[in-house]
Amino acid sequence: MPLQMHEDFIKQTKEKLRQDNRLLGLLAGGSMITGVMDEYSDLDLIVVYDAKYREEIMDCRIGIAKKLGSLLSAFTGEHVGEPRLIICLYGAPPLHVDLKFVTVQELEQRVEDPIILWERGAEISELIQRTSPNYPYPSPQWIEDRFWIWVHYGATKLGRGELFELIDHLTYMRNAALGPLFLIKNGELPTGVRRLEKHVSEGLENLKETVPNYSTESCYHALQMTIRLYQRLRQNLGNIEYKREAEQVSIAYLETVYSSLDK
Template sequence: MTDMTGTLPPLHATFLENLIATLRRDGRFEALLAGGSLVHGGFDVHSDLDLVLVVRHEHHEAVMAGRRTFADGIGALISAFTGEHVGEPRLLICLYGPELLHVDLKFVCLSDLDHLVERPTVLWAENPDGIAATLGRASIEWPDRSPEWFEARIWTWLHYGAVKLQRGELFEAIGMLGFISEQVLGPMLHRRAGRPQRGVRRIEDDGPATAALRPLVARHDRESVAKALNQATRLYLDLRNDQPPRPTTPGFPELLLPLLTVG
């Protein structure tokens, strides 16, 4: 169990101290875990708190039903919404204030800790040895995508951006370029550097990766968008060579190229 409140920015430390005090008084909870930057490093005053609250199995349904009320009781809650849009209905995404703090609260049972994407830090546990043993048995695997996952999607997404370019819907095309960077090119650049595929998170710490992605940031201009889409195509083909998928998509990129030009 880690006491890191003394090393955190005051806003984050105070929030965690209040939350831990609340959990100690509430018999429905078994532990508080932390992930994200507290695990990967780089935590600073701008960081979110990615928290996992371990709930006793018999209380999980009731806690889930009342989680907004719970979140409101641990700070000055401004807004909160659930995480179905990221495939995680157990997640409550919260914004506290007036000094703004983003906190993700995920409510799980002990049995949910058998498969994890990262090894969390234990901030508090009623039974520290038991939590440590559970985490020690857990399978830890970051959800990296396969070469085939990227190949199956990239050409459809590039085609979408290209037809928006041809139609003059440049904001749509620019949005797709950002999406492709986050979903495909950023992860593949992380893969090239031997890191977990974390989208474009902290990609600026990698000079070559930043240089590769910078030309994909287009202006609201047809020629700029066309250049960015062409660069995205070339960058994908280069990164694909690191771990070629089997099979590759027939006819591409040749079928796409006429749509990546502007008159």
């Protein structure tokens, strides 16, 4: 459930947004929907606006965010492929708030059914009732087509001694492949590595071994465990085309690289 600081911010936000006739509603997503909010939770809020004011709203989103509280800093979400998003830090005490600005029509394409905190009229409610969310699942073939190229890339970084790059690459592989596949196996949404510790028990100790220390041997073993876990997980992926030759070549290359290193 939301804590007092979350409730206070939402109350203040609703009061401010009601004063702007271009705005049609305030919705909440994320952990408010699932009821797992705690003192570390941010707020995922959706500000719905009239489409005829699109250009105005896009130009003044940070200005709107400033009216909602003591805004310490904010930036737009292009880095996550979501330019409609403003990522905000309010305070003190510090509170992370994601504000996504959308039109009513854009709500048709959504990953979850949000909580309606306030709306002007009933247009938002009616649209949500007649449409359904669609959470994007990773394509098993997409992962298989890329995984062995990722392994080869990791081996080249190991060979060069670019361990920072390899550690980063292992993080990516965990987020793009292992994390989602573990979560799907356990009946959860494939949200990268979020809440893996909560949702995954079997295999969690092995998964920890994919997080290396800064050493050649540790990075090698982390990549090895990443491979083994993926090979195990992909058995649950159904009918996909295994890239057997790429698998054999990339694993053999990794072994050749590692055996050639001074350890």
